[in-house]
Amino acid sequence: MLNLTNTGFSDTLVILGAAGLVIPAFARFRISPVIGFILVGALVGPAGLGTLVGQYPWLYYLTISDSHSIEPFAEFGIILLLFSIGLELSFRRLWAMRKLVFGVGAAELFGAGLILAAALYLTGLSTGGAIGLGLALALSSTALVVPIAGTTSAVGRAAFAMLLFEDLALVPIIFMLGALAPAAASDGGWVLLNTLGLGVMTIAILFVAGRLLLPRMFAQAARTKSPELFLAASLLVVIAASLATTAAGLSPIVGALIAGLLIAETEYHGEVESITAPFKGLALGVFLITVGMRLDLGFVLAHWAPLLGATVMVMLVKVAVTTGLLKLSGARTGTATETGVLMASPSETTLIVLGVAGAAGLITGGTATFWTTVTAIGLTATPLLAKAGQFFSRQIERQEKNDTPAITDAAGPGTVVIGFGRVGRTVADMLRRHDLPYLGVDADIDNVTAARRDGHPVLFGDVTRGELVDQLKLGHAKALVLTMDDPVLTVRLTKRVRGWVPDLPIIARARDADHAAELYKAGATDAVPETLESSLQLSEAVLVDIGIAVGPVIASIHEKRDEMRKAIKAASNLDREPRLRRIRQSEVPGQA
Numbered sequence: 001m002l003n004l005t006n007t008g009f010s011d012t013l014v015i016l017g018a019a020g021l022v023i024p025a026f027a028r029f030r031i032s033p034v035i036g037f038i039l040v041g042a043l044v045g046p047a048g049l050g051t052l053v054g055q056y057p058w059l060y061y062l063t064i065s066d067s068h069s070i071e072p073f074a075e076f077g078i079i080l081l082l083f084s085i086g087l088e089l090s091f092r093r094l095w096a097m098r099k100l101v102f103g104v105g106a107a108e109l110f111g112a113g114l115i116l117a118a119a120l121y122l123t124g125l126s127t128g129g130a131i132g133l134g135l136a137l138a139l140s141s142t143a144l145v146v147p148i149a150g151t152t153s154a155v156g157r158a159a160f161a162m163l164l165f166e167d168l169a170l171v172p173i174i175f176m177l178g179a180l181a182p183a184a185a186s187d188g189g190w191v192l193l194n195t196l197g198l199g200v201m202t203i204a205i206l207f208v209a210g211r212l213l214l215p216r217m218f219a220q221a222a223r224t225k226s227p228e229l230f231l232a233a234s235l236l237v238v239i240a241a242s243l244a245t246t247a248a249g250l251s252p253i254v255g256a257l258i259a260g261l262l263i264a265e266t267e268y269h270g271e272v273e274s275i276t277a278p279f280k281g282l283a284l285g286v287f288l289i290t291v292g293m294r295l296d297l298g299f300v301l302a303h304w305a306p307l308l309g310a311t312v313m314v315m316l317v318k319v320a321v322t323t324g325l326l327k328l329s330g331a332r333t334g335t336a337t338e339t340g341v342l343m344a345s346p347s348e349t350t351l352i353v354l355g356v357a358g359a360a361g362l363i364t365g366g367t368a369t370f371w372t373t374v375t376a377i378g379l380t381a382t383p384l385l386a387k388a389g390q391f392f393s394r395q396i397e398r399q400e401k402n403d404t405p406a407i408t409d410a411a412g413p414g415t416v417v418i419g420f421g422r423v424g425r426t427v428a429d430m431l432r433r434h435d436l437p438y439l440g441v442d443a444d445i446d447n448v449t450a451a452r453r454d455g456h457p458v459l460f461g462d463v464t465r466g467e468l469v470d471q472l473k474l475g476h477a478k479a480l481v482l483t484m485d486d487p488v489l490t491v492r493l494t495k496r497v498r499g500w501v502p503d504l505p506i507i508a509r510a511r512d513a514d515h516a517a518e519l520y521k522a523g524a525t526d527a528v529p530e531t532l533e534s535s536l537q538l539s540e541a542v543l544v545d546i547g548i549a550v551g552p553v554i555a556s557i558h559e560k561r562d563e564m565r566k567a568i569k570a571a572s573n574l575d576r577e578p579r580l581r582r583i584r585q586s587e588v589p590g591q592a
Contacts, residue, residue: 014044014064015286022285034144037285038380041292048297064293078287078348079256080279081143082167083238086260087273097161104158104325105165112321113138116314129362132177133371136353137314139166140343143284144382149342154335154446155389158326159343170251170349174356202248203258206241210262218268227275234272237263287348288379294351295376299369310374315344315385334393334445341389345378393445414438416472418493419483420447420458423509427481428456441472463493474501482508487515491522498523516568532564 022036042048050063117134121127142163149156214237221233237259245255263269300307323340327333351372358368414437417424424440428451431438440458442448451458461468463484474480474497482490490508497506510516510529519527539560543553 014062015289033285034288034383035380037288038292038295038376041289042295042297043292045289045293045295047293047295047299064289075252075287078143078284079238079242079252080276081146081284082253082256083260084273084276086257086262087264087269097157097164100158100161100329101165104329105162106169107325108162108322109135109138109166109169111325112318115317115321119313119317125367126362128177128360129357129367132173132353132357132360132362133367135173136350136357137346137371137375138318139170139347139350139353140318141345141347141379141382142167143287143348144379145342147284148383148386149339154331155339155342155393158331158335158339162322162343166347166349167251167253167257170253170352173353177353177356177360177362199245199248199250199254202244202250203254206244206255206258207262210237210241210259211265214262215266218263218266218272222268222271230268230271231275234263234276291348291351291376291379294372295380296373299373300377303370303373307370307373307377310370311377311381314346314374314378318344332445332449334396337396338389338393341392342382342386344385345382346375348379350375414477415479415481416441416474416477417481417483418442418463419485419509420444420451420456421483421485423483424481425451425456427483432456436478439472441468464489469493469496474504477504479505479507482506484509487511487518491515491518494519494524495522513568520569526565527568529568532561 022033022040026033026036044050044063046064048063049059053059053063113131113135115134116137117130120133121130125133140159140163145159145163146156149159217233217237218230221230238256241255241259241262242252243255245258246252263272319337319340321340322343323336326336326339331339354363354368354372354375357363358365363371415431416439417427417431418441420428420440420442421444424442428438428440438457440448440451440456441461441463442451442458443460443462445460448458448460463469480497482493484490487510490510494506494508497504505525506523507526507528508519508524510519510527512529512531516527516529516532540553540557543556544550
């Protein structure tokens with residue numbers, strides 16, 4: 001008979017139950033589940049309700065009394081995270097980022113580490129202990145920062161470059177701490193060099209074997225059309241690469257990152273990414289629960305003042321160093337500030353380095369417990385730091401008036417384009433090609449900065465603020481173009497502008513036929529559904545490719561477009577549902 005009191009089953013029940021409750025509950029209140037997982041870990045962990053298992057045995061099934069029992073799952077979560085990051089990269093992109101990775105990344109880690117080490121040395125720590133603890137606290141969380149910032153935005157690229165160097169530097173840091181240990185052997189330096197040499201050889205073998213074997217292996221898996229086999233092949237690659245780097249003395253996360261990079265170079269990376277995504281999220285949640293288990297709420301309440309002071313000190317040092325280095329490298333003030341605040345807290349790898357420093361005798365058990373709690377507090381605050389960084393970035397960018405186009409000069413009799421992303425920039429390019437004046441408006445400072453760099457007159461501002469819309473002087477504009485990817489805001493803005501500028505042409509981007517009908521009811525002159533245009537472009541390509549002359553094709557496309565727009569306009573004045581159902585069915589030519 002199955003023994004349900006087995007620790008593994010009990011821990012699995014708590015973990016899966018926490019994931020099932022935390023994610024939807026915190027998503028409902030628009031709070032990051034990161035905080036929820038850490039708080040649940042603190043609540044059900046050994047320092048929380050786990051202490052009451054002796055008095056109330058039934059709590060055994062709702063708590064985890066041994067935090068070490070799920071640490072392997074947490075490590076597997078970090079491995080899957082690094083693997084997914086590798087899938088989003090390519091060797092070309094890594095080469096393009098080399099200056100950020102090995103320049104700014106190295107300067108950030110060692111600069112912040114040395115400043116923190118100097119401060120800790122003044123508090124009475126030994127030289128080795130101060131260096132180890134300073135470098136540990138200088139690390140930032142790949143597991144939390146990358147999902148928050150991504151890898152494509154200006155902030156995400158800068159943060160990821162520095163985090164990548166930190167992940168690569170983790171193993172040398174660990175071996176350096178071993179060499180600094182009071183009981184270290186005299187040949188510690190030789191051991192470090194030997195391990196690094198073996199690691200480099202292992203990585204080279206992985207690259208060669210991956211280039212030769214992975215395309216063939218995934219091709220065989222793809223021919224079976226079995227998602228299970230594809231998943232098994234993906235996990236096999238990750239585990240094999242991680243075991244190889246571990247056997248060479250390197251961190252398993254290095255192997256996971258290499259596995260992701262190698263698969264990213266194949267044509268199967270999209271399928272692998274989609275199949276492994278659910279496992280990554282669940283495993284990351286398990287890791288965060290283990291972080292929460294390191295929080296002893298009684299210890300926090302008893303020492304809240306020094307813990308708060310230490311946490312703030314670490315964050316201020318890292319914000320100052322990261323922001324300053326990014327500014328020196330040419331980043332915008334807003335980007336540098338947001339990145340610095342986002343990366344201010346310590347990392348999950350800080351816990352690894354603290355453990356190594358404690359095992360090497362560089363710091364005492366009490367010191368390790370104190371800074372472990374500081375790390376857990378910092379990780380809990382990371383989502384809040386992300387919000388704070390965004391706020392500070394917006395405030396800084398709003399205060400910077402350099403190269404900001406004047407509304408009175410730019411709007412004038414020209415066209416106002418609200419939303420200057422991919423669609424808005426295309427509209428502006430066409431207006432500029434015909435020498436027509438225009439003004440762009442966007443609330444994303446990255447879009448604004450990139451557009452200004454290319455010579456577009458773009459204003460940074462949030463159109464949800466009524467005073468900004470008033471300042472645009474739309475009564476003197478030739479047309480208003482709305483390209484925002486926010487259906488509700490587009491309808492609301494159309495209705496408002498139409499109410500006090502009745503003759504202004506308003507051309508709006510619509511998500512689909514339903515949204516287009518709402519825009520027409522709100523007063524839009526033209527509403528262009530994305531589904532309509534994509535289906536018409538597809539139809540045009542098909543007709544031309546099968547040999548129909550271009551002239552008749554273009555004429556028929558124009559006729560179909562006018563016909564569908566008239567149907568949508570008519571539907572906006574009638575009972576919408578039955579009519580729009582027929583419109584949607586006719587949006588893809590040739591489909592009944």
